[in-house]
Amino acid sequence: MISLVWLIPAFPLAAFLVNGLFxxxxxxxxxxLIATVAVGLSALLSIGVFVEVLGGKTQTVVVLxxxxxxxxxxxxxxxxxxxxxxxxxxxxxxxxxLIFVYSNGYMEHDAGFxxxxxxxxxxxxAMLILVMADNYLxxxxxxxxxxxxxxxxxxxxxxxxxxxxxxxxxxxxNRIGDWGYTIGIITIFLVFGSMNFLDxxxxxxESAPAQATLTLICIALFFGAxxxxxxxxLYSWLPDAMEGPTPVSALIHAATMVTSGVYLVARxxxxxxxxxxxxxxxxxxxxxxxxxxxxxxxxxxxIKRVMAYSTVSQLGYMFLALGVGxxxxxxxxxxxxxxxxxxxxxGSGSVIHGLGGEQDMRKMGGLRRKMPVTFWTMLIAGGAxxxxxxxxxxxxxxxxxxxxxxxxxxxxxxxxIVTAILTAFYVTRALWMTFxxxxxxxxxxxxxxxxxxxxTLPLIALAAGSAVLGIVIGFPPxxxxxxxYLAPVVEAAGVAEHAPExxxxxxxxxxxVLAGVIxxxxxxxxxxxxxxxxxxxxxxxxxxxxxLVNKYYIDELYDHRFVEAARAFAGASWxxxxxxxxxxxxxxxxxxxxxxxxxxxxxxxxxxxxxxxxVAGLLxxxxxxxxxxxxxxxx
Amino acid sequence: MxxxxxxxxxxxxxxxFTGCAGVLVRRNAxxxxxxxxxxxxxxxxxxxxxxxxxxxxxxxxxxxVVFVFVIAAAEVAVGLGIILSAYRNRPVVDVDExxxxxx
Amino acid sequence: MTFDxVEPVVFALLSIGVIAGGVAxxxxxxxxxxxxxxxxxxxxxxxxxxxxGAETIAAFQVLIYVGAITVLILYGVMFxxxxxxxxxxxxxxxxxxxxxxxxxxxxxxxxxxxVSFTSxxxxxxxxxxxxxxxxVFTDFAFPFEIASVLLLAAMVGAIVLTRRDDPEEAAMRRxx
Numbered sequence: 064m065i066s067l068v069w070l071i072p073a074f075p076l077a078a079f080l081v082n083g084l085f086x087x088x089x090x091x092x093x094x095x096l097i098a099t100v101a102v103g104l105s106a107l108l109s110i111g112v113f114v115e116v117l118g119g120k121t122q123t124v125v126v127l128x129x130x131x132x133x134x135x136x137x138x139x140x141x142x143x144x145x146x147x148x149x150x151x152x153x154x155x156x157x158x159x160x161l162i163f164v165y166s167n168g169y170m171e172h173d174a175g176f177x178x179x180x181x182x183x184x185x186x187x188x189a190m191l192i193l194v195m196a197d198n199y200l201x202x203x204x205x206x207x208x209x210x211x212x213x214x215x216x217x218x219x220x221x222x223x224x225x226x227x228x229x230x231x232x233x234x235x236x237n238r239i240g241d242w243g244y245t246i247g248i249i250t251i252f253l254v255f256g257s258m259n260f261l262d263x264x265x266x267x268x269e270s271a272p273a274q275a276t277l278t279l280i281c282i283a284l285f286f287g288a289x290x291x292x293x294x295x296x297l298y299s300w301l302p303d304a305m306e307g308p309t310p311v312s313a314l315i316h317a318a319t320m321v322t323s324g325v326y327l328v329a330r331x332x333x334x335x336x337x338x339x340x341x342x343x344x345x346x347x348x349x350x351x352x353x354x355x356x357x358x359x360x361x362x363x364x365x366i367k368r369v370m371a372y373s374t375v376s377q378l379g380y381m382f383l384a385l386g387v388g389x390x391x392x393x394x395x396x397x398x399x400x401x402x403x404x405x406x407x408x409x410g411s412g413s414v415i416h417g418l419g420g421e422q423d424m425r426k427m428g429g430l431r432r433k434m435p436v437t438f439w440t441m442l443i444a445g446g447a448x449x450x451x452x453x454x455x456x457x458x459x460x461x462x463x464x465x466x467x468x469x470x471x472x473x474x475x476x477x478x479x480i481v482t483a484i485l486t487a488f489y490v491t492r493a494l495w496m497t498f499x500x501x502x503x504x505x506x507x508x509x510x511x512x513x514x515x516x517x518x519t520l521p522l523i524a525l526a527a528g529s530a531v532l533g534i535v536i537g538f539p540p541x542x543x544x545x546x547x548y549l550a551p552v553v554e555a556a557g558v559a560e561h562a563p564e565x566x567x568x569x570x571x572x573x574x575x576v577l578a579g580v581i582x583x584x585x586x587x588x589x590x591x592x593x594x595x596x597x598x599x600x601x602x603x604x605x606x607x608x609x610x611l612v613n614k615y616y617i618d619e620l621y622d623h624r625f626v627e628a629a630r631a632f633a634g635a636s637w638x639x640x641x642x643x644x645x646x647x648x649x650x651x652x653x654x655x656x657x658x659x660x661x662x663x664x665x666x667x668x669x670x671x672x673x674x675x676x677x678v679a680g681l682l683x684x685x686x687x688x689x690x691x692x693x694x695x696x697x698x
Numbered sequence: 699m700x701x702x703x704x705x706x707x708x709x710x711x712x713x714x715f716t717g718c719a720g721v722l723v724r725r726n727a728x729x730x731x732x733x734x735x736x737x738x739x740x741x742x743x744x745x746x747x748x749x750x751x752x753x754x755x756x757x758x759x760x761x762x763v764v765f766v767f768v769i770a771a772a773e774v775a776v777g778l779g780i781i782l783s784a785y786r787n788r789p790v791v792d793v794d795e796x797x798x799x800x801x
Numbered sequence: 802m803t804f805d806x807v808e809p810v811v812f813a814l815l816s817i818g819v820i821a822g823g824v825a826x827x828x829x830x831x832x833x834x835x836x837x838x839x840x841x842x843x844x845x846x847x848x849x850x851x852x853x854g855a856e857t858i859a860a861f862q863v864l865i866y867v868g869a870i871t872v873l874i875l876y877g878v879m880f881x882x883x884x885x886x887x888x889x890x891x892x893x894x895x896x897x898x899x900x901x902x903x904x905x906x907x908x909x910x911x912x913x914x915x916v917s918f919t920s921x922x923x924x925x926x927x928x929x930x931x932x933x934x935x936x937v938f939t940d941f942a943f944p945f946e947i948a949s950v951l952l953l954a955a956m957v958g959a960i961v962l963t964r965r966d967d968p969e970e971a972a973m974r975r976x977x
Contacts, residue, residue: 668797670730671895674721678902685906700805701812703918706853709816711914713823713842715907720827722899728877729832732839735870736823739846742862746855750922757932761941763858764933767865768948772955774870778877779962785881786965 072191074101079184086177098180099163106156116149121551143197151194161521166310168517186212199248199258217307226306233300240290247283264333281341292324305367309412318401325381346386350478353379357485389466396459403447406525410441413514424496426504433511436519440526447529449487458533487582706747714740725792818845840871
């Protein structure tokens with residue numbers, strides 16, 4: 064099965080090619096089926112690979128062909144299949160498959176149906192390359208590929224200006240992050256002479272380079288990760304990316320692509336472990352992002368934006384986990400988050416679909432009777448996000464907080480707990496505003512309808528995953544299946560896992576459940592009993608509220624500081640180009656034109672002149688011959 | 699008393715440059731063609747003279763004269779063809795009137 | 802009495818004929834006369850070939866130059882109308898500089914050629930035909946065949962160039 068691992072990305076690639084080449088003319092709505100089947104086959108193969116890794120093949124390198132070979136330097140197109148990548152393969156393909164199924168319903172009436180499935184297939188292909196790559200360079204190929212697809216899909220409805228701007232923003236911010244990634248891999252190559260994960264880690268053990276160099280590598284890589292995974296300071300593209308179709312938000316901007324930064328850091332854990340303060344940086348940035356995004360999510364009214372900030376916040380949790388030295392918890396949370404956040408997005412999409420495109424929660428309300436399936440599945444997902452036991456989010460988030468506590472990062476732990484309260488609050492608020500209370504816009508309410516089966520079935524499947532995934536692979540805490548499965552990778556990375564004692568675990572779990580319950584309680588009290596009344600609170604909070612609604616004015620700050628500086632620089636470059644570069648070229652062309660004008664006169668068109676020229680040449684030859692013969696011109 | 703080789707070469711060279719001067723100064727295309735023939739003939743004389751002097755066993759120089767004949771015949775045929783077809787377009791044979799190649 | 806003096810005398814007469822004919826071709830205004838004088842030059846040249854002992858070449862010279870090429874040139878003269886006025890025959894601008902150039906090239910070559918070869922060429926009996934034929938049909942057989950292809954090409958080319966396209970006939974061919 065592992066030797067067939069190349070088929071996993073090959074199926075989406077084939078779907079991409081078929082849909083892209085023939086989709087518009089011949090296939091029409093068949094493109095959705097083709098893409099879905101292709102990803103389904105990939106998912107089946109991924110399950111097979113997962114099982115095989117479980118059976119003991121903990122590290123396999125499958126070489127497809129030699130890509131670059133220059134002297135000692137060689138890069139293969141090859142896959143590294145170990146527990147880490149097989150978990151990622153499984154998560155990516157399974158969630159993708161469910162979202163593909165859902166998209167068949169969601170995008171049914173869209174004119175760009177075939178285009179949607181073409182780009183989505185390409186995205187899955189690139190994501191799988193990213194996950195399977197056994198070296199930093201091939202990973203970068205996938206990394207750029209998902210960035211490109213993200214750009215194309217955010218701007219899917221490019222007829223309107225907002226998606227187009229959002230796509231551009233996402234692309235530019237990702238490029239800024241990629242700059243860090245590039246610095247990272249170039250430095251890795253210079254230091255280790257290889258870009259292969261296993262070679263780099265082996266050489267790291269044999270002779271560790273200077274701390275400063277390693278720190279530079281890790282910070283650069285992490286900077287790349289902040290771009291892709293929407294962490295501070297490069298997070299602000301992700302909320303805007305919600306302009307894309309909802310399945311795209313679910314797949315790319317919640318479940319898979321944005322987690323590739325987490326995967327990158329987890330993959331490079333051996334480097335981070337020994338690279339001085341870089342892990343602390345990761346943890347602190349993650350924690351700040353988590354609480355920062357959660358506070359913004361408190362006051363948003365666009366249902367998808369709430370989810371987007373929630374995603375940023377949860378990604379912050381994952382980096383926090385990596386930072387406190389608990390990569391397993393990070394990957395665990397990545398997996399559960401992929402399920403429940405995809406579900407939240409798809410549920411939001413189902414609501415939006417049912418309401419004919421309305422995204423503002425102030426116009427919703429009371430929808431639980433109209434859309435029961437969507438309501439119940441989203442309730443499960445919301446519970447998972449709020450970390451209520453026994454839902455999936457509880458187990459993974461609890462492990463993150465437990466690891467933070469056990470490894471002595473009390474500040475980060477506290478931030479995590481506060482964020483957990485905020486998380487529980489905003490998810491309660493979102494679900495309440497959407498599904499409970501009285502319908503606030505009767506016109507919309509009357510036309511609301513439950514989504515078709517093709518959309519609700521994936522919701523149910525994801526809900527099942529969100530409900531039981533945590534307890535299945537994460538119980539008992541710190542010794543669950545996921546720990547045993549990922550153990551070879553973690554041991555290789557040399558991460559010291561501090562398993563807390565049982566009593567500590569229980570106490571910590573109770574604390575995090577309490578955090579969730581408090582958040583929910585505040586939410587329910589505010590929105591059911593109006594105690595305190597949300598509107599009054601808004602007025603009381605005044606400036607704080609305004610800052611939150613305006614997202615801390617970060618966009619304005621970036622516009623002011625960076626975008627305008629970049630504009631000025633671009634203007635200067637333009638002037639330089641027009642006056643100096645083009646001027647040079649034009650002057651040169653002018654000089655040649657003048658020379659040509661002069662030389663034109665030589666071409667008289669009269670045959671006699673040409674014949675005379677021949678005789679003149681003969682004369683020259685005679686002079687030369689005479690010169691050589693007599694020795695005047697030398698020998 | 700015999701004629702030295704140099705005399706033949708001198709006659710050949712004088713005839714050659716007479717033809718050459720004709721090519722350069724005459725305007726009538728047919729006359730230019732005649733002058734070219736004179737030049738070719740001058741070259742023939744030199745070839746035959748050298749052939750007698752240095753290659754009398756296999757007459758290699760004279761073989762080239764045969765080829766020059768062939769080329770001269772072909773050249774006259776094609777040259778006259780060109781002159782005639784040009785003349786048909788514009789009834790002039792003065793080569794300086796035909797200057798479409800002027801840059 | 803020896804007749805050694807005959808050869809230089811004949812050579813002198815022939816060379817006067819050749820050079821005077823050539824100069825006349827270049828200088829004469831009347832083109833028909835120029836063409837006939839060119840034939841005279843070719844005839845004198847044939848005599849020189851005989852003097853050199855190249856009888857076969859001389860025969861070819863008479864056949865091809867004096868016969869074929871002169872006739873062709875005469876046809877060319879007949880088919881074209883030449884411009885009148887004596888000075889109009891020459892390039893006004895180019896003549897002096899051309900004279901200088903040609904003289905500059907010609908004088909050294911004539912002098913060097915004359916003084917370099919003072920001995921007389923040997924004169925074996927029996928003519929040049931056997932040796933010439935042997936060379937043409939052994940070592941030079943292939944170029945000889947190529948030359949025939951060249952002649953064919955020239956013939957076709959001359960026909961194509963001079964063929965008058967009848968407009969009516971061309972139009973009929975297009976309609977068909």
